[in-house]
Amino acid sequence: MKVSNYLDTKPIQVLAGVVKREVITADDGAPHFCMRVFELEPGSSIPLHSHPWEHEIFVLSGQGVALSEDGAVIVAAGESQRMGGVDKVLALLGGKPVLARTIDVFQNCSSIDQIVVVLSEPNLEPGKQLVAEQGWSKVTDVCAGGRRRQDSVVAGLSRLKNCHWVVIHDGA
Structure with missing residues (x-):
């Protein structure tokens, strides 16, 4: 020593x-x-x-x-119109919400330092609860999206802190 x-x-x-x-x-x-x-x-x-x-x-x-090198914005604020009213973000796939599977990938990615999840207003509280239950350490914020996808992307980008590179990915 x-x-x-x-x-x-x-x-x-x-x-x-x-x-x-x-x-x-x-x-x-x-x-x-x-x-x-x-x-x-x-x-x-x-x-x-x-x-x-x-x-x-x-x-x-x-x-x-x-400065944190890399961040991810997971955009999942859509209305799931093509799914016939089924909310694909929180739908179970193999017993796990689709959104959780997406977040898991970025949580386990060594080059991602922080994650912002952007959800529709109705999914905001269930999404925050999911993040709390799963204990993802890299999720720094869960926020509401906008009327259009680009509005949701801007909302997510505004919540990242000092990122050099950012990945934008669909939540489902």
């Missing part, structure tokens, strides 16, 4: 107003893990980027915005 103060590590200037300190590296016997502390002066930033591995961000003091 390594015990140290991050201030004891050598500061490395990486950008104007940005200093990096490498607290844990492969040299410490951690070939698949690293811990770096970035110190940003007010008004400075790190360019938007991504990594093929998981990483955590902790703000030790001050405030900042971390």
